[in-house]
Structure formats: C-alpha cells, structure tokens
Amino acid sequence: METILRIDLSAEGGPRAVRHPLGKYAGLAGRALTTAIIANEVPPDCEALGPANKLVIAPGLMSGTAASNCGRLSVGCKNPWTGLLEEANPGGRAAQYLGRLGVAAVVLEGAPPGGALYAVTIGEDGVGVAGADDLRGVTNHTLCRWVGERRSGAACLCIGPVGEMRLAGATIASTDRELRPVHHVSRGGVGAVMGRKGVKCVVIDPGEAETRPPAEPEAFREASALFLQGLAVYAATGRADSPHAAGPGGAGHACAQECGAVSCATFSAGNGRLAARHETAWSHSAECGISDPDALAELDHLEADFGLDPVETGRALGLAMRAGVIDFGDAEGAARLVREAGEGTHLGRILASGPSTMAACFGLEPPSPHPAWPRSDQALREDADGREAAERLRSSNDGSHLLSPKSREQVSRNLRIASAAMDSTGFCRFVVLAILEQGRTFEAMVDTINAMHGLRLTPDDLVELGRNILETEHNFNQRVRSPAPDVRPRGPLAGAFCRPSGAEPERREETGHA
Incomplete structure (x- = not known):
C-alpha cells in the first residue's frame, strides 16, 4: 500500500483531497499506523469533537491479499468519550478494497463550516467529495441500499442519525459482502467524530483492482495453507466448532470471502432479521434481562440502523430500567427508547450519550467512565518490556493456565499485546486465541506475512510491535494531562518499506476539490 489519502474538510473553497507517500510512516499499517498518526499529529489537549482531532482509517498489513481472516480495518482518533487515544476495528469489505487500491490510510482532517455534510468516494478513477445534504438523517440500512443502487460492488463506511448528532454512543458502520451495515466501529463515539468531520459516508469501489500479489508466491501458498489449517482445528475459528458460528436461531457465515472462519450470524428464526450480534446479545440480556432471540434481533437491527454502540446502549438501557423509565426485561420499551435515540428526542439523546449521561440525568450511581471492554492504556501496568509476553506467545500449551487465578493478569496482558499486533496486520481478533494456543499456527501466520511482503520477521518482532x-x-x-515531546512511530515494521537513503523527499499529489 503506497499512499495516505488526506481529506481536509475545512479547506478554503471546499474539501480538498491530497494523496502522498507514507514517508515517515512507511512499514506501518492498521492500528500501528492509526496510532502513530494520532500520536504525532493530534494535540493531546484538543477537543475530541473539535477540528484539531483527526479520524484515521487504515487497512492492515495483509489487507487486499488472498490470506485468510485478514479483512479487519483500524479506525483511530482521540475518543470523545474518554478524551484518550482509542482504536476500534470492524470486519467487512472496506479494508480489503482499500488494500487493493493501494491506500494505506484515509485521514479526515478539520471540520466543515456551517454543518455541511459530504459523501466521499474512493475508486480506481480517483477521489470525490460531494455534498450530501440529501442524505441527512438517513439511516444506515437505507443509505447502504442507496449506495448499492449506484455502486453494487462497493463497500461503505457510514454513520447513522446518532453520528450526525455527534453523540457519544455513535458508531461507524462497515458493510459486509451484501452491502449490509452489520459490522460496526464501536467503543466510545468514533461515529461522533466522523459526524463532526461532516462525512456521512466513505464509499470504496475497487473496480477492476486485483488482489495484491505476494512477493514469494509459492511460500505464500504453503504458509497460508498451514495457517488456515491451524484456524480450522481451533474452536473459536473453526467452521464446524466455532461458538460464534451462529447467533440465536441462526446459521453462520464468514465475515469476508477471504475468511476461513465462521464468525457472523445469518438469520434469526422468527422475524427474518439478521440475528443479534454477540455484543448485543450479551449486553442486552445481562443488563436488561431481554433474552428472546427475535427481540434481540429487532434491537440489534434498530441500533445498527441508527448507528448506536450495542454494548454501551445495553448498559444505558439497563440504567433506564433501574431508574423506572421502563420495566426490567421490557423489550418493547427498550425498542421504543432506541427509536427515540434515532429520532433525537430529549430522552433519546440521553440514551445515545451513553450510560454515564443516563446515570447523571436520573441520579444513579455512575458506571465506569470507560467503555465496557478493557482499553489499551491500562495494558502496560507491568511487564513493560514485553519479555514475558514474548515467551508466552512462543510456547504452545493446552490452555489450562486460563484456570489459574495467578496467571489471569499475565494472560490479559498477553492478549492485549497480541491483539495490538493483530490489529496492525489486518488479521481478525478471533485469530489471537488460536495463535496463543497453537505455536505452529503463530509461526505459519508470520511466514504468511513474510512471504507476502518479502520480509524476515520473527514472532518476537510481532510481540515487539504490539x-x-x-x-x-x-x-x-x-500527555493528555502532562505535555511531553512528540512521539515517533517505532517497531520492527517501521521502515520496512522505507525508500533508500538519498531518495527524493515525499511529494503530495493534489486531487483537487470535489
């Protein structure tokens, strides 16, 4: 992947798109690249919903290739929920198509005056940024059908009405093979940042762009086959045994064509909706007492349509039940509140602003200020040099350590390091457990990366990257609280593809106004 595409939404005369080489970010991809750009270019003390923040969208190192399970996309920014640098990643087709088009990252900068709204199109024929006032308030499913009528082979990243309102529970939807907005960039309001940038959708149309060829084709085929075999026999990634292979009442399908695992549910038995994502199922059942598969599928559909984080919405709905707004277990009442969020009523905006706002408005004990899943900035409390993580990743075992309380903190730390590395390669999060438990599968994955790019990385290099x-x-x-010198990207992949000494400095190619 050769270029970074920057779109300045506050440029004089209208949005301006500029493409330029990776430069000092050469060798970085996915989460490594989103993190490096935010850390280097965003002021730590800026407002998360201000023009100085940036939204970085980056495919992984293996995106656009024929490798299995490599369709994850990294999205990073200063998070409006916590005020910290956060990254989230969805599945779908966007990462693969950006990889085929040679786009290492899309960086949305600035903010348009007057609340203007735009649609971005990226394809073989260039980049376009067009006014999208006619799409204002359109829900995700309707928007994706609109895109499909015009570019049926495209992928779409989009926000729903909640993102346009810039509320903390807003997500960015990512479409699957059928152009359905079923994958979401959640965790802390990234959709609100995209709404602040005035971007309703980013449509990626690969046209006739082909899968990226490997540097060493025969070695790539052999390593890919071994990697896929390892995933096939592991419970969390195998087609037959995966607990994620089906939602309530549904069958499973792969997140992307290149995926060798079944991790997405297809249809709920009763109402024809897509079955609830596992995040929706566990958050709404545990927090709200809602367990009916059809009710969960309906709530999941509504939240995906409006662009709401299912985990934090489940927590907020549970608090609304505690406050007596609706009864515990009331699925119809929960659906009514979610619809209010999409409509932007006062109560709906409180719900869509997350559990902390819900608790404050109704005088309840405040929940954790952080998103419900563990975040990366707590990952370095111990083992700062990663030596124990390296040893853990090198060894294959039967998983019995998970039963030992003494090792749980170490396991959590290792998972975070491994997850950060996986988020940079583009490989799916489900791969993490497989490579931790199966040393040969980890080696095959590293061999796949090496054969694709002509590198000689070791497992230790990926641990160091994470x-x-x-x-x-x-x-x-x-630095959000204590200013410090600029942070430069580091790691074994930094500079892996850098231009040789004495080469010409990077030049930016303006693609002009939309």
Whole structure:
C-alpha cells in the first residue's frame, strides 16, 4: 500500500483531497499506523469533537491479499468519550478494497463550516467529495441500499442519525459482502467524530483492482495453507466448532470471502432479521434481562440502523430500567427508547450519550467512565518490556493456565499485546486465541506475512510491535494531562518499506476539490 489519502474538510473553497507517500510512516499499517498518526499529529489537549482531532482509517498489513481472516480495518482518533487515544476495528469489505487500491490510510482532517455534510468516494478513477445534504438523517440500512443502487460492488463506511448528532454512543458502520451495515466501529463515539468531520459516508469501489500479489508466491501458498489449517482445528475459528458460528436461531457465515472462519450470524428464526450480534446479545440480556432471540434481533437491527454502540446502549438501557423509565426485561420499551435515540428526542439523546449521561440525568450511581471492554492504556501496568509476553506467545500449551487465578493478569496482558499486533496486520481478533494456543499456527501466520511482503520477521518482532503500539497509546494518553515531546512511530515494521537513503523527499499529489 503506497499512499495516505488526506481529506481536509475545512479547506478554503471546499474539501480538498491530497494523496502522498507514507514517508515517515512507511512499514506501518492498521492500528500501528492509526496510532502513530494520532500520536504525532493530534494535540493531546484538543477537543475530541473539535477540528484539531483527526479520524484515521487504515487497512492492515495483509489487507487486499488472498490470506485468510485478514479483512479487519483500524479506525483511530482521540475518543470523545474518554478524551484518550482509542482504536476500534470492524470486519467487512472496506479494508480489503482499500488494500487493493493501494491506500494505506484515509485521514479526515478539520471540520466543515456551517454543518455541511459530504459523501466521499474512493475508486480506481480517483477521489470525490460531494455534498450530501440529501442524505441527512438517513439511516444506515437505507443509505447502504442507496449506495448499492449506484455502486453494487462497493463497500461503505457510514454513520447513522446518532453520528450526525455527534453523540457519544455513535458508531461507524462497515458493510459486509451484501452491502449490509452489520459490522460496526464501536467503543466510545468514533461515529461522533466522523459526524463532526461532516462525512456521512466513505464509499470504496475497487473496480477492476486485483488482489495484491505476494512477493514469494509459492511460500505464500504453503504458509497460508498451514495457517488456515491451524484456524480450522481451533474452536473459536473453526467452521464446524466455532461458538460464534451462529447467533440465536441462526446459521453462520464468514465475515469476508477471504475468511476461513465462521464468525457472523445469518438469520434469526422468527422475524427474518439478521440475528443479534454477540455484543448485543450479551449486553442486552445481562443488563436488561431481554433474552428472546427475535427481540434481540429487532434491537440489534434498530441500533445498527441508527448507528448506536450495542454494548454501551445495553448498559444505558439497563440504567433506564433501574431508574423506572421502563420495566426490567421490557423489550418493547427498550425498542421504543432506541427509536427515540434515532429520532433525537430529549430522552433519546440521553440514551445515545451513553450510560454515564443516563446515570447523571436520573441520579444513579455512575458506571465506569470507560467503555465496557478493557482499553489499551491500562495494558502496560507491568511487564513493560514485553519479555514475558514474548515467551508466552512462543510456547504452545493446552490452555489450562486460563484456570489459574495467578496467571489471569499475565494472560490479559498477553492478549492485549497480541491483539495490538493483530490489529496492525489486518488479521481478525478471533485469530489471537488460536495463535496463543497453537505455536505452529503463530509461526505459519508470520511466514504468511513474510512471504507476502518479502520480509524476515520473527514472532518476537510481532510481540515487539504490539508492545510498542500499546506504549505509544499509553504515552499519548499520559500527555493528555502532562505535555511531553512528540512521539515517533517505532517497531520492527517501521521502515520496512522505507525508500533508500538519498531518495527524493515525499511529494503530495493534489486531487483537487470535489
């Protein structure tokens, strides 16, 4: 992937798109790249919903290739929920298509005056930024059908009405093979940042762009086959045994064509909706007492349509039940509140602003200020040099350590390091457990990366990459409160594709106004 595409939404005369080489970010991809750009270019003390923040969208190192399970996309920014550097990643087709088009990252900068709204199109024929006032208030499913009528082979990243309102529970939807907005960039309001940038959708149309060829084709085929075999026999990624293979009442399908695992549910038995995502199922059942598969599917559909984080919405709905707004277990009442969020009523905006706002408005004990899943800035409390993580990743075992309380903190730390590295390669999060438990599968994955890019990385290099990503995020988040010198990207992949000494400096190619 050769270029970074920057779109300045506050440029004089209208949005301006500029493409330029990776430069000092050469060798970085996915989460490593989003983290490096935010850490280097965003002021730590800026407002998360201000023009100085940036939204970075980056495919992984293996995106656009024929490798299995490599369709994850990294999206990073200063998070409006926590005020910290945060990254989230969805599945879908966007990462693969950006990889085929040679786009290493899309960086949305500035903010349009007067609340203007735009649609971005990226394709073989160039980049376009067009006014999208006619799409204002359109929900995600309707928008994706609109895109499909015009560019049926495209992928779409889009926000719903909640993102346009810039509320903390807003997500960015990512479409699947059928152009359905079923994958979401959640965790802390990234959709609100995209709404502040005035971008309703980013449509990626690969046209006739082909899958990226490997540097060493025969080695790539052999390593890819071994990697896929390892995933096939592991419970969380295998087609037959995966607990994620189906939602309530549904069958499973792969997130992307290149995916060798079944991790997405297809249809709920009763009402024809897509079955609830696992995030919706566990958050709404545990927090709200809602367990009916059809009710969960309906709530999941509504939240995906309006662009709401299912985990934090489940927490907020549970607090609304505690406050007596609706009864505990009232699925119809929960659906009514979610519809109010999409409509932007006062109560709906409170719900869509997350559990902390819900608790404050109704005088309840405040929940954790952080998103419900563990975040990376707590990952370096111990083992700062990652030596134990390296040893853990090198060894294959039967998973019995998970039963030992003494090792749980170490396991959590190792998972975070491994997850950060995976988020940079583009490989799916489901791969993490497989490579931790199966040493040969980890080696096959590294061999696949090496054969694709003509590199000689070792498993230790990926561990070091993951550790450096977490350290960079941690350092930025410390600078939110305590200013410090600029953070430069580090790690074994930094410079892997750098131009040779004495080469010409990077030049930016303006693609002009939309």
